[in-house]
Amino acid sequence: xxxxxxxxxxxxxxxxxxxxxxxxxxxxxxxxxxxxxxxxxxxxxxxxxxxxxxxxxxxxxxxxxxxxxxxxxxxxxxxxxxxxxxxxxxxxxxxxxxxxxxxxxxxxxxxxxxxxxxxxxxxxxxxxxxxxxxxxxxxxxxxxxxxxxxxxxxxxxxxxxxxxxxxxxxxxxxxxxxxxxxxxxxxxxxxxxxxxxxxxxxxxxxxxxxxxxxxxxxxxxxxxxxxxxxxxxxxxxxxxxxxxxxxxxxxxxxxxxxxxxxxxxxxxxxxxxxxxxxxxxxxxxxxxxxxxxxxxxxxxxxxxxxxxxxxxxxxxxxxxxxxxxxxxxxxxxxxxxxxxxxxxxxxxxxxxxxxxxxxxxxxxxxxxxxxxxxxxxxxxxxxxxxxxxxxxxxxxxxxxxxxxxxxxxxxxxxxxxxxxxxxxxxxxxxxxxxxxxxxxxxxxxxxxxxxxxxxxxxxxxxxxxxxxxxxxxxxxxxxxxxxxxxxxxxxxxxxxxxxxxxxxxxxxxxxxxxxxxxxxxxxxxxxxxxxxxxxxxxxxxxxxxxxxxxxxxxxxxxxxxxxxxxxxxxxxxxxxxxxxxxxxxxxxxxxxxxxxxxxxxxxxxxxxxxxxxxxxxxxxxxxxxxxxxxxxxxxx
Numbered sequence: 343x344x345x346x347x348x349x350x351x352x353x354x355x356x357x358x359x360x361x362x363x364x365x366x367x368x369x370x371x372x373x374x375x376x377x378x379x380x381x382x383x384x385x386x387x388x389x390x391x392x393x394x395x396x397x398x399x400x401x402x403x404x405x406x407x408x409x410x411x412x413x414x415x416x417x418x419x420x421x422x423x424x425x426x427x428x429x430x431x432x433x434x435x436x437x438x439x440x441x442x443x444x445x446x447x448x449x450x451x452x453x454x455x456x457x458x459x460x461x462x463x464x465x466x467x468x469x470x471x472x473x474x475x476x477x478x479x480x481x482x483x484x485x486x487x488x489x490x491x492x493x494x495x496x497x498x499x500x501x502x503x504x505x506x507x508x509x510x511x512x513x514x515x516x517x518x519x520x521x522x523x524x525x526x527x528x529x530x531x532x533x534x535x536x537x538x539x540x541x542x543x544x545x546x547x548x549x550x551x552x553x554x555x556x557x558x559x560x561x562x563x564x565x566x567x568x569x570x571x572x573x574x575x576x577x578x579x580x581x582x583x584x585x586x587x588x589x590x591x592x593x594x595x596x597x598x599x600x601x602x603x604x605x606x607x608x609x610x611x612x613x614x615x616x617x618x619x620x621x622x623x624x625x626x627x628x629x630x631x632x633x634x635x636x637x638x639x640x641x642x643x644x645x646x647x648x649x650x651x652x653x654x655x656x657x658x659x660x661x662x663x664x665x666x667x668x669x670x671x672x673x674x675x676x677x678x679x680x681x682x683x684x685x686x687x688x689x690x691x692x693x694x695x696x697x698x699x700x701x702x703x704x705x706x707x708x709x710x711x712x713x714x715x716x717x718x719x720x721x722x723x724x725x726x727x728x729x730x731x732x733x734x735x736x737x738x739x740x741x742x743x744x745x746x747x748x749x750x751x752x753x754x755x756x757x758x759x760x761x762x763x764x765x766x767x768x769x770x771x772x773x774x775x776x777x778x779x780x781x782x783x784x785x786x787x788x789x790x791x792x793x794x795x796x797x798x799x800x801x802x803x804x805x806x807x808x809x810x811x812x813x814x815x816x817x818x819x820x821x822x823x824x825x826x827x828x829x830x831x832x833x834x835x836x837x838x839x840x841x842x843x844x845x846x847x848x849x850x851x852x853x854x855x856x857x858x859x860x861x862x863x864x865x866x867x868x869x870x871x872x873x874x875x876x877x878x879x880x881x882x883x884x885x886x887x888x889x890x891x892x893x894x895x896x897x898x899x900x901x902x903x904x905x906x907x908x909x910x911x912x913x914x915x916x917x918x919x920x921x922x923x924x925x926x927x928x929x930x931x932x933x934x935x936x937x938x939x940x941x942x943x944x945x946x947x948x949x950x951x952x953x954x955x956x957x958x959x960x961x962x963x964x965x966x967x968x969x970x971x972x973x974x975x976x977x978x
Contacts, residue, residue: 361612365605380589384544384574388587391536391546392576398532399490399581402505402522407488409440410507410520418462419455419518420511430462437464440522449502450523453509454479456516473521478504482519490581492526492550501526530556543590550583559588634665748797755793762786820972823860825901826851829889832864832871839875843884846871850891854899858972862946869935870903870964877925878907878962892965899968902954906961915953948973 409415414436418429437451441464452463458474473479478491488507505522533546537558540546545559575586766783769775826848833846840846871887879885885907892900910918917923919940943951949968 362609365609368605380572381574384572384587384589387540387544388574388576388585391587392578392585394536395529395532395548395583395585396578396581399578402524403488403490403507405440406505406520406522407507410488410509412436413512415453415509415520416511416517419453419509433462434464437462440464440520448522449525450521452521452523454506454519454521456483456518458483461518476504478506478521479519482506482508486516492553492555492581492583494550494553503529526555532556533558540587541589545588547586547588548578548583549586550581555583634661637665637669752794752797755790755797759787759790759794762790819861820857820859822855822857823863824852825854825856825863828860828864829867832867836868836871839872841885844875844879844887845885846887846889848889851889851901854891854894856899856968856970856972858968859946862942866939866942866947866966867903869939873935874905874907874962878905878909880908897970898949899970901966901968903964903966904961909961910953918953943968946972 414429414432418426418433421429433453437453440451441448450463453461454473455461458472458476458479460471460473463471477493478489481491482489486508488505491504491506493502493504503524503526505524506519508516509518509520511517529548533548533556537544537546540558545557547554547559548556570590572589573586575584577583578585762783766775766780769779829848829851833840867889874885874887885905887903887905890902892902894900914923914925918936921934921937923937940951943949943966947968949966951964951966954963954965
C-alpha cells in the first residue's frame, strides 16, 4: 500500500472522525430530548382525555345512585298484586324521566328485584326476564354501593355497559336494584369527540380486561396496522378500564428527520474538504519518504556506499541522518560478522573433536557398566539358586529329624522281638514252654512286629515325599500333577517346623490338576509357609494357614493363600517382592523368599501374584493366578 494513501487516510480520519463523533453526540441528545418532549405531550393529552371519560362515567353512576333513592321505586318493589299494578303507570313515567338524562345511548332502564328478575323495563319490554346470571348483578348483589360493569361479547349476557344501584326501603333494607344499560357506542362517541382535539396521527383506545371497547382510529383512514406507534396508557379509576393514546412514529420523529438531514449535509461537506486537504498534505509528506525508501532498497542490496541528502523538513533530515548512521553501522557490522564467523568455525571444529572424544569415553563406560551389570545379574542368580538349595537343605534336615522317630521306634521294637524270640528258644530248650507262656510271647511278638511295620511305613512315606520334592527341585521337569496331593507332600515335609497348634488346611483343591512345573509350585508354597511361620506367627503358639481355590475355569485357576498372623505394615506393602527386602535383617532372613515366589509365579509358572489384604493383625492374603497349562519357560 502506498504511503501517500495511508497518510491521506490518516489525515482524513483525523478530520472526519471527531466531527462525526460530535455530530453523533448532538443527534443522540436530540433524540433523547425529542423522546422526552413527545412523552410529556402524550401524557398531558392522555390525562385530559382520561378526566373526560372518568367524568362521564361518574356522572352516569351518580345519576343512577340518586335515582335509586326515589321512594316510588321502593314502594313498587315491596307491593304485591293489584297494588303493584296500580303503580305501573307512575313507575313508567319516572323511568322515562331517568332516560331523558341520556336518551341517545340508553338501551334499557329497569327495576330488578333481589332475586335478579326484571320487574319493569321502560325500553326493551322484557318484564320478568331473569338477570340473576348476569355479571353485573353478581357484582351488585355483593356490593352496597353503585356498580358499573362492562359485559364483553363473549359473556352470556349482551355486550353492554351496566350501571346499577341498590334500592332501599325506609328501614334501610335492600329491596331491589335500579339498572341502567348503555350501548358501547356511547363510549365510542365520547372517544370520537375527544379525538377531535388530537393531531391527525394520534388516536385513543379504551379497553376493559384487554377487551376493546372504543377506538378513535376509524377517523384516520390513512393509518394502517403496520405503522410503528408510540403508546402511553393509564387506568380509568375506579372502573378498572384502561385508556391509551397512540401516536405514529412518523409524527413522533418529524423533528428528528429534519435535524438528521441537516447533519448529513454538514458531514458530506466536511468529507469533501477533508479529502482534498488530506491528499495535498500526503503528497507533500510522501516525497522525502520515497527517497528514504529508495536508499533502504539499495542498502538491502548491499550497496552500502550510498547516503541520503538532507531536505527542507527537519524531521526527515533527522531520519536521513539516522539511516546514514545505520548504514555506517551496517558496514562495521559486516566486518565484525566476518571476523566472528571465522572464530565460530574454529570453535565448531573444537566442539566436534570434543564430541568425538566424549562419544568414545561414553562407549567405553557403557561397556564397563554392561559387564558389571552382567556380573551382578549372575551373582544374584547364584544367590537365588543358593537360597533354593538352602531351602532344600532345610528340608533334608527336617526329613532327617522326622526319620529319627520311626526308625528309632522300629529298632527298639525289633530288639524287643529278638529278646522275646530268645526267651521262646530257651524255654523250648529247657522244655518249660507252656501254652500260656507261648501265647503271651506270641502276643508280644505281634505287637513288636506291628510297631516295626508301622514305623517303617512312616519312614518310607517320608523318604518317598522327600524324593518327590527333591526330584522336582533338581530335575525341573514338567508334568500333570494334583494340587491337593502336591501341597500335602509339602506340608508333611514341613511338619518339623510346624508347632502342634499350627494348622494348614486345603479347600477346593482335591480334584484340580494342572500341566505345569511341580518343583516351582512346591517352592512357592514352601516359601509362603516359611514366611508365615517366621514373620507372620513369629513363634506364636497359635497360627492357622488356609489354602483354597478362589475360582477356576478351562484356562486359569486362582488360589488364595491366607494366614491369621501379624500382617504386613502399610509402609512395607510395595516392597515385599523386592530382592533382599526383609524386616528381620541380621536375624537369619535373606530377603529373597517372596522375591523367589514372585519370579517363579510370573516366570516359570506363567501366572500372577498379588497381595490382597494386610490390615494390622488380620494376617495376609495372596491371590495366585496360574494357567492350567503352563507356558514353555526357561528354568533357572
